[in-house]
Structures are given as structure tokens and as C-alpha cells.
Amino acid sequence: MKHSIIQVTVQLLAVLIMICPVLAEDCIPCHLEKTPAAVRQWEASAHFKAGIGCEKCHGSDHAKIIKGEAKVDMKVCGACHKKALTEHNASRHGMALHSGWGCTRNLPARNQGECRFCHEDGGSVPQGGVQCARFLRQSSEIGEIGCNYCHSVESSCASCHTNHNTSLAIVRDPNSCAKCHMGPDHPQWEMWQTSLHGTLYTTAGIATGPTCQSCHMAQGTHNVSIGITMSSGGVPYPSQKAEPARKEMLQICNQCHSPEFGRKELARGDAVRTQSLAILKEAEKIIWDLSDRSLLDPMPDQRPDHPLSGKKLVTDAQMLYEDTSHIERLFFKMKKYDYARTIKGAYHQNPAYTHWYGNAELKMNLIDIKAEASRLRERGGIGAAAKKPADQATTTDRELRVLSNRVKRGEITEEQYAREKARLLEELKLK
Amino acid sequence: MKHSIIQVTVQLLAVLIMICPVLAEDCIPCHLEKTPAAVRQWEASAHFKAGIGCEKCHGSDHAKIIKGEAKVDMKVCGACHKKALTEHNASRHGMALHSGWGCTRNLPARNQGECRFCHEDGGSVPQGGVQCARFLRQSSEIGEIGCNYCHSVESSCASCHTNHNTSLAIVRDPNSCAKCHMGPDHPQWEMWQTSLHGTLYTTAGIATGPTCQSCHMAQGTHNVSIGITMSSGGVPYPSQKAEPARKEMLQICNQCHSPEFGRKELARGDAVRTQSLAILKEAEKIIWDLSDRSLLDPMPDQRPDHPLSGKKLVTDAQMLYEDTSHIERLFFKMKKYDYARTIKGAYHQNPAYTHWYGNAELKMNLIDIKAEASRLRERGGIGAAAKKPADQATTTDRELRVLSNRVKRGEITEEQYAREKARLLEELKLK
Amino acid sequence: MKHSIIQVTVQLLAVLIMICPVLAEDCIPCHLEKTPAAVRQWEASAHFKAGIGCEKCHGSDHAKIIKGEAKVDMKVCGACHKKALTEHNASRHGMALHSGWGCTRNLPARNQGECRFCHEDGGSVPQGGVQCARFLRQSSEIGEIGCNYCHSVESSCASCHTNHNTSLAIVRDPNSCAKCHMGPDHPQWEMWQTSLHGTLYTTAGIATGPTCQSCHMAQGTHNVSIGITMSSGGVPYPSQKAEPARKEMLQICNQCHSPEFGRKELARGDAVRTQSLAILKEAEKIIWDLSDRSLLDPMPDQRPDHPLSGKKLVTDAQMLYEDTSHIERLFFKMKKYDYARTIKGAYHQNPAYTHWYGNAELKMNLIDIKAEASRLRERGGIGAAAKKPADQATTTDRELRVLSNRVKRGEITEEQYAREKARLLEELKLK
Structure with missing residues (x-):
């Protein structure tokens, strides 16, 4: 197979030399040998048809490219694809590493001081220096394949569009999303596939069954976060942020469903989340x-x-x-x-993910914890x-320490603390 | 996209007004806006071609429809589709809520008095007032999406046929079954997909690879329970019910396989079940x-x-x-x-579900329980x-209580009880 | 359906009687009734077109066939398909039962004496009499469907090629591999499907997305173990065996990727494994x-x-x-x-399998064990x-026993043992 590819591409090369001499002379002869798939895919791409050659994205400083100093990141693509870049940057995809960190801040009583890991005091724009504790504990290899492989969507269009092919057919196929949006922590792919939406897509095509893109990239937007009312970890947004987002999502639902239906379905998801x-x-x-x-x-x-x-x-x-x-x-x-399974299952209308993979596991896990x-x-x-x-004095000591911690965490008020403390000391005297 | 749909449908509307004036006048103008997908799907359906309009299924009392008092349930469809309804009602699908309840009665020593939750004394027809303890403990939202979304198959043809499309291509596709028959408690979809039957379907098409429907809806029957020899929870039927059912299933197997082969495969499932x-x-x-x-x-x-x-x-x-x-x-x-995974895996000839997802988990779970x-x-x-x-008297007391409970549950006979009790009291005297 | 099949095949029979009289006379008339799918599939096969009839593979002694004494195993196929058989026998598929046993020998401190279960002293060729403890503890039914269904690939071409169809389209489809290469212990199918390779295959076809066969059966070889650097249980091969294997795999990667890229990807897998x-x-x-x-x-x-x-x-x-x-x-x-999930996930470039299904589970399991x-x-x-x-003397006794076991297992040297023992006895004297 390799041989016939070489034959064909050598012939193609002759043609290429005539139509885009710079490219052909500089890159193709070697790269047909060194990265054959890259050449093949570029040749089949819209870029090729539009006369966009290697140097347009990679630059022409080969030494730099070799050293990995000429990465084709989002800025390179954004120079031409301005609207897509702007939309992307406004979305969760545009802050994938931050999102990776933000996605876990789903605890009601969390220390507000930690906001500063991501945000300037009071600001909403995330800082660059985000740190994720789980990432910091990984080996560089697990960090690479297990974390950054997906979270690099922040700065790499190739995450979805692939490197040289950049085919719209690929990126409009819901399978493209599966690479990252799957697994135990966010099985959106799996739950869509076996939802009514997903099974209609498989059995009757896109006219009847909506894909990931139909709802989350409606009208082809690159802002995948339109209409979302919670952080990626499932922390509900405050109402001033959630309400406009909900309206946006309902407009998308209304392309097929009655307003009442959409409202009811999403409200059910909210209730399951609470x-x-x-x-x-x-x-x-x-x-x-x-x-x-x-x-x-x-x-x-x-x-x-x-x-x-x-x-x-x-x-x-x-x-x-x-x-x-x-x-x-x-x-x-x-x-x-x-x-994650329970609430995402509910919003995606998947009974098994909401109930068995989600709610039942939540409740069984609570049994185990107790x-x-x-x-x-x-x-x-x-x-x-x-x-x-333990004897009474030890018990009282311990309970006082617990009380003191609870007031520090803001679980009880100073007043409740004082009252409980008095009661404990009184009890000790009586015994 | 929404705009062009509207344009097309407005034109279509003009045509519609001429060919089915009542419908068009009453429903379409509004519903093109309010429920565009419903209109679109109905227009592509066999119902549309046969001149079956909105009012035929939904009635013409709009106030009732709005209040949700004119549901298109099975009786509405059954008025025309009589054979399908009769077959459906004879099947487990026709008693999906009861089945949901029945599916868990798989314990050898269960209290026979509980049959009355579903059945009149001695009768086999289930009553209407079935109660499921797990359903009763759910919030209404989880009950809706997590329980009734699937169990409403009892009274809604749309569970499989979808609401307005009613396309046979959809409902004959095994993906249609995946919406409900998946997940940790009954992964029939998953185990079929990776079985020989499922992989042959995917690689060579339906002529070679049988689908869910090929075996469980043979000759297009709506009685999906033909040939099943156990309750949905895996309790083996008594032989007078199981034997004729087995014969029915073997006839289905024999469409492709030798009688001996089918018999052996199903008998293996029985052994794994026992x-x-x-x-x-x-x-x-x-x-x-x-x-x-x-x-x-x-x-x-x-x-x-x-x-x-x-x-x-x-x-x-x-x-x-x-x-x-x-x-x-x-x-x-x-x-x-x-x-469920072990036995359904065995009947569907899926090695990984029978062994690793099933039998190995059963045995590891037994270790954990011990x-x-x-x-x-x-x-x-x-x-x-x-x-x-504990001291001997306490121990004897406890063992007597255990014995007494065991005789009450029918685990030991009165005679065994008397003998064991005498032995325990004798032991106490000796010490 | 059954009826029309019979009609068609009876007509076909008339034709068959003329073109291959021996076969038709001997097998077809009965087997159209008894094993209709087998006849149908054979009729559609390349064997049929080449005039290869029933007796060529099954022999003509019907009594023997009935008794199961004329199994069409690998030797029967190998008589014609010599190259395939040779390649198969050199691969892990060719020692599937042995592989089943070998796959678990992934413990660094294992007793080397156990090599003799599979190998003659010092030899590398496995013996016939392999025993698997897990298989030995199964019922014959679980052994059949749960173990041998897959592990019979050792001696049966039909495991992949199916019995009578033997269609190349089936066997070149990655779905064919899913039957066995799935599940909790080796989800290669699942991790490929949602990897970049798998999603490219689904969205853009085989020219862009490589299948199982593209990398593990490159150029159509039946030696599926080319380029593998560890046992099926994940024990790294010694370098004299691993290095040439790695070179082979890199040649396969290089069909699409640059040598540097392939080397880096595989080296990352090695690191994750270590x-x-x-x-x-x-x-x-x-x-x-x-x-x-x-x-x-x-x-x-x-x-x-x-x-x-x-x-x-x-x-x-x-x-x-x-x-x-x-x-x-x-x-x-x-x-x-x-x-298995962690390391196979890493080699197959699947982030969720490497990280969440793999590495995170490994670490959480370690927490549970502790x-x-x-x-x-x-x-x-x-x-x-x-x-x-416990009192000091009991403690010392116990620690001495532990030490003695550790030296026996080779975890510590004789010298370390002597030093530790002296220290323990000294401690006892002091108390």
C-alpha cells in the first residue's frame, strides 16, 4: 500500500511543482516520505483547493519548526478564521484548561478565597496561571495523554478539526465530539447515543435526530457554551447569568419543540440537579x-x-x-x-444515565459513605x-473542637456556636 | 436554518390548504411555528400519505388537548392497528409498569403473599394498582425521566414508533430498542452489539446478522415476549409455562440454525441461570x-x-x-x-457480559458480602x-432467636427447629 | 420469511444439482431445512464461487460429522491457506489458550518456577497441557461461553471469519474484533472507537482513520502480534525481544506519521506502563x-x-x-x-481510558487496599x-516470621535478613 501511495504522490508532485513551486520545492518531497498522511490529508483539504500551502500555517523557518517553536495554534488559524476564533474564545472550549480547573468547583460551602486561583479579585476573566491539583500530581506522561490531550482545545483548532484534513464532514459528525466528551466523569457522548435524539439520528438521519452540534453549535457557532446554566462541574450559575442562558437554549429547543415542552424538559433537569x-x-x-x-x-x-x-x-x-x-x-x-451522570443524563433525556448510572449510584454511594x-x-x-x-470530659472536648471548626467554616453562626458551647459545658458540670 | 424551514413550510401550507382544508385551517398555521418538527415529521409519515390528519389522533377539542386531557395513548392507535395492539397487550411491553415491578421478584424464598401486589388471589392477570417501592421513593422528576420514560411503553406506541414520524425504518432499526434496553441492569443493547449476531449485523447487514427484532419480533409480531422462559428479573418460569415458550423460541432459532444447535445454546443459558x-x-x-x-x-x-x-x-x-x-x-x-448481566449475556452469546461483567462480578460481590x-x-x-x-447464655438466646426466625421464613422445618433447639439448650446445661 | 427462503432455495437447488451434483445430492436437500443460514451463507461465499463444496471442509463421513468428530479446525483451513496459518501460529492468536494463561503473569516478583506450567525448562515454546486456574474453577457452561468462545481462536479460523460466509468484508471490518477485544479486562474495541483513530474512521473512512487491522494486521498479515512489546497481561518483554518488536511497530506508524512522532507516542505508553x-x-x-x-x-x-x-x-x-x-x-x-485499561489506553491514545477508566481507578483502588x-x-x-x-514478645515473634517469609520470596537479601533479625532480638532484650 505504501508503495502505491508513493507512486501516486510522486506523480502528483510533478503537478504540484508546476502549480505551487515554493511549497513543492520546500516541503513536499521530504514530507511525502516523512509524514505521508499529513501530505495526503492536506491534498484533500479545502486549504489545498484554496492554494493555502504549508508555509502559510507553519511558516518557512524549518529550524524553528523542527524545534517545536512554530506550533500551529489557534492564533495562526484565527488570523483567517476570525469569527470562529471570537466565538470559540467566548466559550468553555476557549478556556479548556481553566474549565478543567473550574469544572470541579461544585461544592456549596467552598472557600471563596480559592476564586483567586483563576480570577483577579472580583473579576470574571480567568488568569493565565491556573493550577489544577490533580494535574500537578500526574506524571508528565499521564498529564499529556490523560489531561492535555483534551484540554488543549483551549488553544488548538486541530482538537476538533484534525491537523491537515480540516474536513467539515469530520467536524460536523457527532463522533468527533466523542474523543473527549465520554468516560465516567462526563459521558455526554454515550448518553446522547442512547437518548431519543441519538437513536433518531442513527435510525433516521440528521433531519430527524439532532446531534451534539445541532443544539450546542446551533447555526454553526463556535461558542459551545450558549444556553448552559452551570459550570462544567455542575455548579448552577446565579440567576442573572442562568436566566439569559436558559432563554438562549429554549430558542434552540423551539426549532423543533413547543416552548412549553422545552421549558418543562429543562426545568426537570434543574430539579434533578438541585x-x-x-x-x-x-x-x-x-x-x-x-x-x-x-x-x-x-x-x-x-x-x-x-x-x-x-x-x-x-x-x-x-x-x-x-x-x-x-x-x-x-x-x-x-x-x-x-x-455528573445524573444531571447531564437528565438534561440529555437519557433514562438509564439519569437513574441507574446516576441517581442510584449517588444513593448507593451515600450508603457506603455512611x-x-x-x-x-x-x-x-x-x-x-x-x-x-470515651469519658465525658474527653467527649466534651471533642464536641467543642467540632463546634469551633463548624463556625470557622461558616456552617453555623456565631450565635449558634455560643449557644451550643454553653449547653455542652453545662452538660459536663451535671455529670 | 429556522428561516428557510418556515419559508418552505409556508409554501407547503398553500398546497396543504387545498388538499386537506380542515387540518390546515385548524392546526398547521400555528403549529408550523409552535411545533415545527412535529409538523415536518407528520408530513413525511405514512399517516400523511394516507390522509390521516391531526384531528384523527388528537381529536378536535383544542382546549382539552392543551390541558393534556387528550393524550394519544395506545387506545387511540389501537382503533386502527388492532392486531398490533392485541399482540402488544399479550407481551411484557403491554405490562411495562407491572413488568417493572415484576422484574425484581427473583428471590427463591420470597414471601408468596406479595403476589397480591400485582395479582388477584390465584389469578394471573395483573391489577391496575401496582406499586413499586423504588418508584415510590423517587422525586417526581426522577420518576418521570428515570422510570416512566421507559415504562410508559405499556400505554404509548410512541415509545418505539416516535410521535409523528411513525416511520417503519426507525422502528425496525435495532438502535430504537437501545433507548430503554441498556444500562447496568439490562444491557441487552450493549451485549447484542458485541455478540456474533450484532457484529454480523454491523459488518454484513440484516441478511446475515439478526437484530433484536429478528428474534424478539419474529414475523413482525408485537408480542416481544414470545419464547421467553423467565420473568424480566430472571426468575425461571415453572415448566408448564417455560416449555411451550422454549419451543416457540427454538422455532425462531431454527430459521437459521439446526434444532440441535439452538437447543444446546439455550440450555447453556438455563444452566448459567441456575x-x-x-x-x-x-x-x-x-x-x-x-x-x-x-x-x-x-x-x-x-x-x-x-x-x-x-x-x-x-x-x-x-x-x-x-x-x-x-x-x-x-x-x-x-x-x-x-x-442480569450474567444470564442475559449467556442467552445472547456474549462472552464478556456472561463472564467478566456478569459471573466474575457476581463472585467478587459475594466475596465483598462475606x-x-x-x-x-x-x-x-x-x-x-x-x-x-459473649457469654454462653447470651449466645444461646441469640441462636434460639435465629432458629425461630428461620422456621418462620420456611428455611427449616418445624422438626429441624425442635431438634436444633433441644441441642442448643442441652449445650447450655453442660457449660 | 422462512417460506420464501425455502422457495428460493428449492429453485436454487435445481440449479445446484446440475452444477455440483455430488454436493447437492449429499448435503443441500437436508441442510436447506436443518441449517438454512449455513447453506445461504456458503452460497454467497468465495468458496462457493470457487467450487469448494461441503465435503471439502467437512469430509464425507456423515456419521463422524454428526458425532462432532469432523470439526473444521485450523488444520482443515490451513491445507489451502498456508501462509495465513503460518502467520497465525506465530502470533498470540495462535496460542490463545496459552495466551489466556500467560496474560496474567504480570507480577514483578512472580515465582519463576511457574513458567513450567507453560514451558519446558528454559524453552520458549508453550506446552499443550496449559492450565488456567480461573478456567478450572468455572462450570462447564461458563467455561464454554465465557472462556473458550474467544480463546478457541487458537484453533478455529471461524472465530473471525465466521463459519460459512468467510467474507473478507466482515473480517476486515473492525467490528469483527469487538466480539472478543472488549469488556472490563481489555476494552481495546471501546478505546479505539473513541480514540482519534477510531473517530476518524467513523467520520472520514478508512483512508483517514486506521482500524484494528490497519496497525495489527498491516499488509494483511495474520500475525497480530507484530510490534507488541509485552505479554497480553502487560508484562514488558525483555529488551532483546522488545526492541525488534518496537522497530516493527514504528514502521507501521511511519506509514502515516513521522518517525519522531511514532517514537514519542509509543515511548509515552512505555512510561505509563512502568x-x-x-x-x-x-x-x-x-x-x-x-x-x-x-x-x-x-x-x-x-x-x-x-x-x-x-x-x-x-x-x-x-x-x-x-x-x-x-x-x-x-x-x-x-x-x-x-x-490493562491504563496501559492499553495509553498505547491507543485514548485520554479517558488512560486517565479515568485507568490511572484514576488504579490509584483509588490503592486507597481502598490501604x-x-x-x-x-x-x-x-x-x-x-x-x-x-500485643505484648513485645508476641510482636517480635510475628516480625521475625514476616522477615523470614520476605527473605524466602527474595524480597530482601540474606544479609538484610540477618541484620533486621539481630535488631529485633536486641529490641526485645531492652524491653
Whole structure:
């Protein structure tokens, strides 16, 4: 096969030399040997037809190219494709690394100070120096293939358009989205495929069954975030941001459905989101209570440092899935996988993802978290299951420490704290 | 895109007004704006070609339609499609809500009194007032998208045929079945796709590779339950019901295969089912024994009421996946997911679903259940791992209570009970 | 449908009787009734066109055929398809049962004596009498559908080519590989489908998107193992075997990519493999340490015999997923599922399989293993969490036993053993 390709391309070369002498002389002879697929795909591309040659995107400084200093990033493409670039930059795709970081900030009681990892005080534009704790703990190889392979969509059009082919047929096919939008943490691809929308697409074509692009890139926009009412981690936007977005999405639904239908479907998704967030919050409180009582195994101060927070317990956006206690790891799955599946399943009208892969897992995970908490409390001499209950003074000490932590985290008011503290000390006197 | 659709449809409208004046006058002008896809799909349908207009299915009382009081359910379709309706009603699809309930009654020792949830005493026709404990515990939103979205197949032809398109190409495509027959509890879609049947369909077309419909809707029947020898939860039918069903399925197999081959393949499925049921039963016994000894954490009387059984332990058809103990939740997965995958995988000839997603998970889950039982027994001072063994009188008391529960559940005979009780009391005297 | 098939084939029969009288007279009349699909597929096959009739492959002794003594195995096909057979036999497909066994020997510290299960002392050719512990523990039905259905590729061309169709279109379609190369232990099919290669194939066809066959059966070879640098279980080959294999794979990559690109991509896979193997090894050491301290629950001597190793702990190639302790079952998942997904995901450039289905699961599983180890140690009175610490003499005894086991397994040298032993005895004297 390789041989016949070479024969054909050598012939093509002769033609090329005549029609675009610079290119042919400089790049093609070698690259037919070195990167045959790249040449082949470029030859089949709209760029080729329009006379856009190698040097237009790659420049003509071969030494620089070799050293990897002439990357064809978004700015190169944007010089011609201005509208697409502007739309892209306004979307979540345009802040993919930031999005990667932002996507985990879905905890109701999160430390607001952490906003500064991404934002100037009070500002909404993300800074460049974003850090993701999970990324920081990866080897460079896992970081490359496991993180940046997808998150580089921020600065590389090739993420979707491929490198040299840049075929619209490829990029308008929903399969193109599958490369990144799949897996345990955001199986949008899988849930679309087996939704009514997806099965209609497969059985009756795009006129009847909408694709990812139909709803998320309506009218060909590159702003894939139009109409979204939450962060990529599922934290609901405040209403002043959510309401206009919802209106945008309803306009898209209304291309096929009645306004009432669209409104009802999306409102159901909102309700599922609120309910699921409450389950998450219940689980998170259990973990913080165990931490207050020094019952996590191991406690944060017995582990390798968290890359951003050191020895502190982290259950927010920057939560890790390594070197934590078992109960935190259960919570990680719950938050990152089960919650995402439930709510994205509901918005995409997929029963199995909403219910079985989502809601049922959320609830079973909560059972597991409670069971582990019960074991840890028993170990610590607390609760009905404890074998050797602690004496009253020790118990009061512990409860005071818990109270003090809760007021610091803003879970209870100063007033509630004072009242509870008084009650505990009174109890101690009586015994 | 929306604009050009409107232009085309406005022109179409002019034509429509001439050929079906009532319809056009009443519905189309508005609905081209309000539900454009519905109009478009109806226009492409066999109904349109046959002159069947909106009012034929929806009636002409617009006020009623708006209030949702003129639903196009199965009775409306059945007025014309009589044979399909009769076949559908005779099938599991025709009792989808009941089936949803029935699908979980796969426990060998289940309380026969519970048959009355579905059936008149001694009767086989299900009653209307079926209740599903898991459904009763859902929010209305999860109930809608997570339960009824699929289980409404009982009364809605649109579940498979879609609302206005009603294209036979859609409904004969196996992808149509994927919307419901997928996921952790019954991945029939996934296991067919990667079975020999499914891969032959994908690689060589329907002449060589049979679809869901080829075997489960042979000769176009709407009775999808022909040839099935168990409940949807995998409880084997008694032989007087199973034997004629098996004959029916073998006739379907024989369209392609030799009688001997079909018989052997299905018999293998039966054997896998029997073996898998035994593993389930072993796990269930462990849980009931822990319950007899008050070792579940939490015990049923420490939880929110079960919607149908209150404070009783439920491991049968009505088992919940929320607010139970950890060991019950492990059993839920085992019964609802692992068992289903193993046996359905075997009947659909999918090695990975039978073995790895099924049988291996069943066995690993049994390990987990035994490990958790060991922890709970240790906590309760029972067994080799116990730290503070109870005194003999307490032990005897406990064992007598367990015995008494076992005879009540019918696990042992009155005679066995009397013999065991005498032995325990004798032992106590000797010590 | 059955009827019309019969009509057509009866007519065809008349023609057949004229063109190939022996066949028609002997087999077709009956088999049109008994195995209609087989006849139909053979009629559409290249064999039919070339005049290859039933007796050429099945022989003409009908009694033998009926008794299953005339199986059309690889030798029958190989008589004509010599090159394919030779290539197949040189590949992992040609030793599928042995491969099934070999695939699990991925433990760094495995007992080298076990090589003799497959190999003559010092030899590299596997013996016939291979035994797989997991297979030996299956019922014959699970063994059939769950093990041999795929592993029979060793001796049956029909595994890929199907029985009578033998169409090249089927076998060149990547879907054909999905039947076996899927599932939790080796989801090559799933990870290719959502990789860049797979999505390009789906969206732009085979000229742009390579299939399984493009890379693993380049130039149509039947040696699917060309270019592979590890056992099917992921144990890296020694460099004298790995280096030439890597060169072969790079030649395949170079059909499309630059040599530098291919080298970098594969080297990244190697790095991920090394890192993942280290995580596995850490987990395995924890289990052996618990075993040395008799803390597994249950210990190997309290379980049914391992089919090959009896009462010994097995964490290598022959590890079981039934009747083990909970912590071993966690390790089974880690080794057989998580490790495979991580490294195969990396080599196939699939971010979600490398990271979320792979690396994250590996690390979360390690958390779970450490948590369970902590519980078991607490139960055994060891470590910070222990409730009733053992006295010094008992502790010293135990540590000496652990040391002695470690030196026997080759984890520490004789010298280290002597030094540690002296230190322990000194400590005892001081207390």
C-alpha cells in the first residue's frame, strides 16, 4: 500500500511543482516520505483547493519548526478564521484548561478565597496561571495523554478539526465530539447515543435526530457554551447569568419543540440537579465531621502534601483521587462521576444515565459513605457501635473542637456556636 | 436554518390548504411555528400519505388537548392497528409498569403473599394498582425521566414508533430498542452489539446478522415476549409455562440454525441461570442471618420506612437502593446488575457480559458480602474475629432467636427447629 | 420469511444439482431445512464461487460429522491457506489458550518456577497441557461461553471469519474484533472507537482513520502480534525481544506519521506502563505482608483449594476472583482491569481510558487496599489504630516470621535478613 501511495504522490508532485513551486520545492518531497498522511490529508483539504500551502500555517523557518517553536495554534488559524476564533474564545472550549480547573468547583460551602486561583479579585476573566491539583500530581506522561490531550482545545483548532484534513464532514459528525466528551466523569457522548435524539439520528438521519452540534453549535457557532446554566462541574450559575442562558437554549429547543415542552424538559433537569446537589452536600458534611474528630484514616497531616493546600482537607474543586482516605475516595466518585451522570443524563433525556448510572449510584454511594463513617466512629469510640466509649470530659472536648471548626467554616453562626458551647459545658458540670 | 424551514413550510401550507382544508385551517398555521418538527415529521409519515390528519389522533377539542386531557395513548392507535395492539397487550411491553415491578421478584424464598401486589388471589392477570417501592421513593422528576420514560411503553406506541414520524425504518432499526434496553441492569443493547449476531449485523447487514427484532419480533409480531422462559428479573418460569415458550423460541432459532444447535445454546443459558441464582441465594442467606442477629448497620427499624413494608427487611422484588445497610446495597448490585448481566449475556452469546461483567462480578460481590458480614459479626462479638465473645447464655438466646426466625421464613422445618433447639439448650446445661 | 427462503432455495437447488451434483445430492436437500443460514451463507461465499463444496471442509463421513468428530479446525483451513496459518501460529492468536494463561503473569516478583506450567525448562515454546486456574474453577457452561468462545481462536479460523460466509468484508471490518477485544479486562474495541483513530474512521473512512487491522494486521498479515512489546497481561518483554518488536511497530506508524512522532507516542505508553506497574507492585506487597501476619480474612488455608496451588496465596497469573479475601479481590480488579485499561489506553491514545477508566481507578483502588489493610491490622492488634496492642514478645515473634517469609520470596537479601533479625532480638532484650 505504501508503495502505491508513493507512486501516486510522486506523480502528483510533478503537478504540484508546476502549480505551487515554493511549497513543492520546500516541503513536499521530504514530507511525502516523512509524514505521508499529513501530505495526503492536506491534498484533500479545502486549504489545498484554496492554494493555502504549508508555509502559510507553519511558516518557512524549518529550524524553528523542527524545534517545536512554530506550533500551529489557534492564533495562526484565527488570523483567517476570525469569527470562529471570537466565538470559540467566548466559550468553555476557549478556556479548556481553566474549565478543567473550574469544572470541579461544585461544592456549596467552598472557600471563596480559592476564586483567586483563576480570577483577579472580583473579576470574571480567568488568569493565565491556573493550577489544577490533580494535574500537578500526574506524571508528565499521564498529564499529556490523560489531561492535555483534551484540554488543549483551549488553544488548538486541530482538537476538533484534525491537523491537515480540516474536513467539515469530520467536524460536523457527532463522533468527533466523542474523543473527549465520554468516560465516567462526563459521558455526554454515550448518553446522547442512547437518548431519543441519538437513536433518531442513527435510525433516521440528521433531519430527524439532532446531534451534539445541532443544539450546542446551533447555526454553526463556535461558542459551545450558549444556553448552559452551570459550570462544567455542575455548579448552577446565579440567576442573572442562568436566566439569559436558559432563554438562549429554549430558542434552540423551539426549532423543533413547543416552548412549553422545552421549558418543562429543562426545568426537570434543574430539579434533578438541585436534588442531587443535596445528596452530595449530605455526604460532604459527614466527611468534614469525621475530619473535625480526627477520624479520617489517614488524616490529611499523615499524607503527602496536597499540591495547592498542603496538609488541609480538600473536598472542593481541587480534590484528589490519590493518597486520600477511603471515605474521601468514595466522595470523589460520587461528586465527579455519579453527580455528573445524573444531571447531564437528565438534561440529555437519557433514562438509564439519569437513574441507574446516576441517581442510584449517588444513593448507593451515600450508603457506603455512611457505612464507612460508622466504622470510623466505632474505631474512635463514638456512637452506638463503639466498643469503649470515651469519658465525658474527653467527649466534651471533642464536641467543642467540632463546634469551633463548624463556625470557622461558616456552617453555623456565631450565635449558634455560643449557644451550643454553653449547653455542652453545662452538660459536663451535671455529670 | 429556522428561516428557510418556515419559508418552505409556508409554501407547503398553500398546497396543504387545498388538499386537506380542515387540518390546515385548524392546526398547521400555528403549529408550523409552535411545533415545527412535529409538523415536518407528520408530513413525511405514512399517516400523511394516507390522509390521516391531526384531528384523527388528537381529536378536535383544542382546549382539552392543551390541558393534556387528550393524550394519544395506545387506545387511540389501537382503533386502527388492532392486531398490533392485541399482540402488544399479550407481551411484557403491554405490562411495562407491572413488568417493572415484576422484574425484581427473583428471590427463591420470597414471601408468596406479595403476589397480591400485582395479582388477584390465584389469578394471573395483573391489577391496575401496582406499586413499586423504588418508584415510590423517587422525586417526581426522577420518576418521570428515570422510570416512566421507559415504562410508559405499556400505554404509548410512541415509545418505539416516535410521535409523528411513525416511520417503519426507525422502528425496525435495532438502535430504537437501545433507548430503554441498556444500562447496568439490562444491557441487552450493549451485549447484542458485541455478540456474533450484532457484529454480523454491523459488518454484513440484516441478511446475515439478526437484530433484536429478528428474534424478539419474529414475523413482525408485537408480542416481544414470545419464547421467553423467565420473568424480566430472571426468575425461571415453572415448566408448564417455560416449555411451550422454549419451543416457540427454538422455532425462531431454527430459521437459521439446526434444532440441535439452538437447543444446546439455550440450555447453556438455563444452566448459567441456575448456577447464578444459587450464588444470589447464598448471599441473601448471609444478610437474613445478620438481620436475625440484629447486626445490620443500620437495622431496618432504624431507617426511614420502606414505602410498602415499613420497618421490615426487604431483599425481594421491592428492595431499595437507598437508606439500607452497606451489605444490602452490595446485594442490590449483585441481584439487579450482576445476575442480569450474567444470564442475559449467556442467552445472547456474549462472552464478556456472561463472564467478566456478569459471573466474575457476581463472585467478587459475594466475596465483598462475606467480608462485610465478617466485620459485622466481629462488631457483634460473634465468630473467630470477635474481640469480646459473649457469654454462653447470651449466645444461646441469640441462636434460639435465629432458629425461630428461620422456621418462620420456611428455611427449616418445624422438626429441624425442635431438634436444633433441644441441642442448643442441652449445650447450655453442660457449660 | 422462512417460506420464501425455502422457495428460493428449492429453485436454487435445481440449479445446484446440475452444477455440483455430488454436493447437492449429499448435503443441500437436508441442510436447506436443518441449517438454512449455513447453506445461504456458503452460497454467497468465495468458496462457493470457487467450487469448494461441503465435503471439502467437512469430509464425507456423515456419521463422524454428526458425532462432532469432523470439526473444521485450523488444520482443515490451513491445507489451502498456508501462509495465513503460518502467520497465525506465530502470533498470540495462535496460542490463545496459552495466551489466556500467560496474560496474567504480570507480577514483578512472580515465582519463576511457574513458567513450567507453560514451558519446558528454559524453552520458549508453550506446552499443550496449559492450565488456567480461573478456567478450572468455572462450570462447564461458563467455561464454554465465557472462556473458550474467544480463546478457541487458537484453533478455529471461524472465530473471525465466521463459519460459512468467510467474507473478507466482515473480517476486515473492525467490528469483527469487538466480539472478543472488549469488556472490563481489555476494552481495546471501546478505546479505539473513541480514540482519534477510531473517530476518524467513523467520520472520514478508512483512508483517514486506521482500524484494528490497519496497525495489527498491516499488509494483511495474520500475525497480530507484530510490534507488541509485552505479554497480553502487560508484562514488558525483555529488551532483546522488545526492541525488534518496537522497530516493527514504528514502521507501521511511519506509514502515516513521522518517525519522531511514532517514537514519542509509543515511548509515552512505555512510561505509563512502568508507572502503573509500580502502583500494582505497591498494592501486592501490602497483601503479602498481611498474609505473612495471618491477617487475610479468610486466609488461604481457610478456603477451598486453589486448583493449581492448593492452600498457597496466589497473586500472580493464576489469581482467582472467587473465594478470596476482600483485599485480594480489590487487587484482582486493579491488576486485571485498571492496569490493562491504563496501559492499553495509553498505547491507543485514548485520554479517558488512560486517565479515568485507568490511572484514576488504579490509584483509588490503592486507597481502598490501604484502607482495608488498616482495618485488618487493627483487627490483628497492629498499628496506630489497634485497640489492644500485643505484648513485645508476641510482636517480635510475628516480625521475625514476616522477615523470614520476605527473605524466602527474595524480597530482601540474606544479609538484610540477618541484620533486621539481630535488631529485633536486641529490641526485645531492652524491653
